[in-house]
Amino acid sequence: MMQSFISIPTIESGLYMFGGHKHTVNGSWSFFEQRHQVFELMVIINGHQVIEIRDHEPLNLGPGDAIIIAPGTYHTNRNASSTAKMTYMCLHFDFEDTQIRSRMIGLLVNKRYAAETPLAKLSYQMLDEIIDLSRNREHQNEFDTQVNIEIVLLKYLRDLNRLMGDVDYKYGGMPYTNKEAKIGRDIVMAIENRVNNDDRNPSFNFSDICKELAISNGYGHRVFKKVYGITPLHFIDKEKYKKAQRLLEYYGNSIEEIAYMTGAANMSIFSKQFKKWSGYSPSEYRKQVIRKRSVHSKNKVGYFE
Template sequence: MQNFISFPTIESGLYMFGGHRHTVNGNWSFFEQSHQVFELMVIVDGHQITEIRNRTPIDLGPGEAIIIAPGTYHINYNASKTNKMTYMCLHFDFEDAQIRSQIIGMITNRVFSADSALAKLSMEMLNEVVGFSEDRSQQNEFDTQVKIEIALLTYLQKINKLMGEFDGKQNMPYTDKEAKIGRDIAMTIENHINNDDQDPAFSFNDICKELAIGCGYGHRVFKKVYGITPLHFIDREKYRKAQRLLEYSGNSIEEIAYQIGAANISIFSKQFKKWSGSSPSLYRKQVGQQRHVISKNQTGYFE
């Protein structure tokens, strides 16, 4: 019988923003856009056309769903010039790089029919979040935000299980070798950022030298596997480390700036404000020990 059972370290890094249910008029359209996150869309009523750059336009009908991959340029518009259309939309991202790459490789940028497991899961989750969000006076309450976060995490858990049932390997946009190189790059970046024994002021070129691969090749492979550039990934991981240190450590802002590799406190403050919309000192005051599900730019509205 075991007398010691360890608990896993958990850092979900969950982001959810720009979510809404919206009824639009005929001839509605939204300009071409791309995000460094996933975008889930489910059609409730009517038909939507989604045009992905260099792809055949996709027609989404009632109950159908699409998850658009990070970095994908796309346009959405109502297929009808006269009839209204209702859709639900959510932008999200999370920490696990391996599951992230599998979602990109297996299920993004394709239509899931209304009777498919993924579309049903998506509709169920979004309807649940709509229910939690209907009372605007309760949207920013901790209890409401935790319920929404649980709904999204449960959705991701079910998608992960669903992917295990797919025979999607032949559709993956990268080879096993590229997947390994991408994971090696991600792990090496994370090690440099989170290991205090490593130089925090590293470059992507340093990572490639350490792995004995060309910088250009590493950049192309990483973007193919994870859907974002390695520089964006480095920025994201540094921001998350800065968040953790501001929330949970007693370190000064100057010390935190050094720990994430910023040349000085002024550069760190400008970069952190670009990341979060607020200065490090204001962020520390606002969050304390609480975690919030908020938009990255603090406006909370995306199409």
């Protein structure tokens, strides 16, 4: 009798979140123009907020309304009232799945979702749960608390993916063509292959990728930014950082060897760049991993902008 075989998929979510909070502000409150290389979710609880996005009409969000702001989007936030207080919740987040990221940018971002819509309701519930899990400052950094917060965000991303199926079916059409989507995917695959499998030329640049795919640098840059909302350089750096993390978590290679394997010109440049990405020097990061593994197996995920 033949035995059945069920494989378990390889998963690397790279989930990241920062700058999340619930805040009550006074009348005339405003926040300077900003942009991030991640998604920003905002839900209004009380009052009204005006969000001004470059080259867009201002959006006025009321109680229960939500918006997901695309990576790289310049925007300002302000209380619509000069006297009344306003309360809102927000979260900046990112994840590794480039295809879901692309669909979110194509279908969901930079729009006001009224309180009664499924996306607004999902967003309110998710942020409210995360805020509730974060109330006790003494337990915020505990493993159980952080895992529970990640679970809430992952479920939200799963539900967003299901919602996008409905949006795609009802309204159809992405802001990029099928050809552009394919070129974007080809660029992602070429970058991932160079970073992870080509040890002969670890210091490659985006021009090398474009030559490999027989496209111009300018066209490749425009398409990638259009499909994924970030620049190719940002994606290359992100992939190199992930590789550096993996290599530093094991002792098969010295830090000098890892610097070479990630394309850094020298140790000094690698150390500075890694500290910019993670907040730690490479040696400090290795010590952090050892210390954390003595308690649990969850790895620290760094981030850069």
